[in-house]
Every structure is written in C-alpha cells, then in structure tokens.
Amino acid sequence: MNLKSKELALSILLAFVVTAPVQATDSPFSKLSEQQQLSEDMLREIVGFETTSERPDETRKSLEAMIARLKDAGFPSEDIELVNPGDGQYGLVVRYRGLGNEKSLLLLAHMDVVTATPDAWAFPPFSLGKKDGYYVGRGTSDNKAGVVQILSNFIRLKEEGWVPGRDLIAAISGDEETDGAVAKWLANEGRALIDAEYAINSDAGGGEYDESGQHKAFWIQTSEKLYQTYVLTASNEGGHSSLPRPENAIQDLALAITRLAEYEFPVIISDSTRMRLERSAANYPDELSRDMLALVEEASDIEAARRLSAADPYFNATLRTTCTPTMLNGGHAENALPRDASVTVNCRIMPGTPAIEIERKIASLIDGLEIEITIIYEGIPSDPSNMPAAFLEGNEAMVEARWGEIPVIPNMSPGATDGLFYRNAGIPVYGVGAAFSKPDDMRAHGLDERLGIFEFHESVDYWYEMLKTFAD
Ligand SMILES: [Zn+2]
Secondary structure (H helix, E strand, O other), X not given: OOHHHHHHHHHHHHHHHHOOOOOOOOOOOOOOOHHHHXXXXXXXXXXXXXXXXXXXXXXXXXXXXXHHHHHHOOOOHHHEEEEEEEOOEEEEEEEEOOOOOOOOEEEEEEOOOOOOOHXXXXXXXXXXXXXXXXXXXXXXXXXXXXXXXXXXXXXXXXXXXXXXXXXXXXXXXXXXXXXXXXXXXXXXXXXXXXXXXXXXXXXXXXEEEOOOOOEEEEEEEEEEOEEEEEEEEEEOOOEEOOOOOOOOHHHHHHHHHHHHHHOOOOOOOOHHHHHHHHHHXXXXXXXXXXXXXXXXXXXXXHHHHHHHHHHOHHHHHHHOOEEEEEEEEEOOOOOEEOOEEEEEEEEEEOOOOOHHHHHHHHHHHOOOOOEEEEEEEOOOOOOOOOOOHHHHHHHHHHHHHHHOOOOEEEEEEOOOOOHHHHHHOOOOEEEOOOOEEOOOOOOOOOOOOEEXXXXXXXXHHHHHHHHHHHHO
C-alpha cells in the first residue's frame, strides 16, 4: 500500500465514521447526501416503470425520463440519442464530451427487466421499497442500479464542471434480457455512435462478502462462455413391441447420452482463468487451494482439475466446455417400437473455442449410431477481454483504498450479457458491477429482488472515481 492510498483509505474510513451508518430498520443512513438523494431518486423513478419485454413503451418512457434529467443537467440534445433499431426495441446513447486526448470509453447498462408476478412478491415489484437495509424492487440489482451508476455520475460530474480527458459514452439498452438487438445494432450498424477503446459493463462483476459479511473479493468479468444448443435425434422404422430388434431409437439415444456423459472436455486455462485461480486460491480450503495453484503451474494436471470439478460445478464450468442433456423426447405408444427419440443438449463453450470443434467432437462420440445432430440455438462467439495492466492496477488501487487488501479477480460468466455483442465486434469489455453482496443472496430474475442500500451508494461512488480515473 503506498502513502497516497493510505491517506485515501483513512479519509474514506473517516467519512464513514462521520456519516456513521445508523442501524435503522430500513436504511443504513440517517440522512442521504445530495448525490445519494439524486441516485435514490433516479433508482426510484426507473424501478417505477414496468420495463419488461412485453411493455417496450414503458422502456421507452423510462429512457425519456433519463433524457429529461440529462438535458436539465446541461447535456446538449445532439449528444443524446434515443435509438430504435427495430419494432419495440429502444436504447439510449449519451455522449459526455471530453478533450479527445484518447479514444472514447463506453459504459454499459440495461433498462429492461424480466417479468415479475406481483402476487408472488412480498412487495410491489415495480416500485422502490426499502426493507432491512435493502432497496427492494424488480431491477434493483439487474441492472437498474447500473443505469444509475452511470447516469447519476454523468449528472454529478457535469454539474461539477468536470471535462473528461476523452469522451465517455453511456449505452443503455432496453432488451438485454431477451434479444440483445439494441447492443447488437450499436456494436455493428450503429458503431459510429459508440466506438470506443474499451467498455465497462455495470451488468457483470461485483464485490463478494464472506459469510460473516467481511469483504472477500472484487470480481471483474472479462469473458463469457458461448451458448449453443443441439438436438440429437435417433430414428428407426419402428414396429410392434412384441418383436423387438437390437436397433431401437431409445436405446441408441441412451447410448449416445452415456457416451456424452462419460466424455470429459479438455481443460483450458486462459490468462483470465490462470489469474482467477491464482488470486482466489487463498479463499478456499487447503486441498482445493493446492489444486488451484497446481493448475496455475501446470494446466495439464488432469487429476487436480478432476478433484476441483468434483468439488464444485462452478470449477468444472470454469475449466472446460460443458455439454449437458436438458430435455428428452421419444416413442409414440406403449406397445410400439419407437420411430424416433431425441435429446436436447445445451453446451457452454469456452471463449476462443470455435463451436464447430464441439459439434465435431459430439459427432465423433456418437459415431456408428443412427443419430442426427441439429443446431437449434447458435450463439454469438465473443473472445475473452484480457485486462490491460493499467485497468487492473487502477481498480486494485481503488479497491484497496476502500476495502483493504482483497484480491481483484477476473472472471468468466457461464451466462451472457450485452457485453458479448461488443466483444464480438472487437471492443473489449470489462464487467465492474462494484456492489458487494453475499453469494447466497442472488435474487436477480427471482422473487423480491434487492440490493443493499449502503452497497448501492458505495458502488455509485466507486463508479464516480472509476470514471475520473480512466477518462483522464
Ligand atoms: Zn442484467
């Protein structure tokens, strides 16, 4: 820790002591600062819109509400664009003009949410509630907090008269949870609006508490697995079940499923994975920690990889491509030989591995069986974004000053975000959600979605500092 960050750490510590989080039931703050009030008001306003895929008009209105705030803060109309690449697809692009010293920085969030059934919730999902130190409402964590992290800081920084060293571009999409058409359009046809050196995505990464609520790790998402789905179909001429033959569509399919289950996709240790294993090993029990470090040394240590994969499916997903059966169909009558049987196989392919290699592997595994492979969902590949040292070190300094010496760890999501469209178009993307939560408190897409009030404001503040750090 250098002297400068020590001073910063002390001043942050003092700031927290002065604003002493009062243990009220509903909020950790006795009074919000001006900036915190603005952030809360913006969050309340956008959570109030039912921005699901069934209600694109609500998404448009929520974006228009943000446009009104940006104009009030002095952003000129020519730097604000409501984009509408297709029917019911809306997004917002705002350019915060800088001195043009370097290529622009792109900042990503999404306004749309998955549907919520009000009857099943303890709170009305489309209004901002406060309970036990949390903001509650659909979108609080995924990803309306991200919209506020970006846009409330645009407003604050503009009002402070700050001129960034380079342009900052906010791209808020309105269909991340469904088609991703807005991000896809912006990354390609609309490229001139958002072209940037790299993007920071509020919709991935984030801080992790341990069970006792201590700060444990700070994650930055650098890659996403490729989502690809196949159907394997066994066909046969069928017949009467009183006269069975050795060839049977269901038996053939069962053999195929068994061969797939027994196959182990090769371990792939990318730069990000190596760093992830190295930096998080200390947080795991000794035997796992030893295996993680063994793989850092020697990616071909298959025994270490096997023990890790057996210990936790998360390790398995981190180390290799996975293909697993998810749906099964077959036969047409109790007393007939099946004419066909099929299984749906969902694959999550390691970034950088071409999907065709996986398809060829599956074909070779079922060689000799009368089985056809079809692709029913073809994903968009996105290469991993390796973190430049300056971005990693900048975040490490900010994390250490605020939360002490915890590891900053690159990670790969087994799922996808808008980031994949930008990575696919050649713009590296780093996911910095920045809000801390406990790993067992993941309620995005689920019931009573929530985000810690204290953690939300901390994350907005982190973004304030991050924008100033990387724009200058
Ligand atoms: Zn999201």
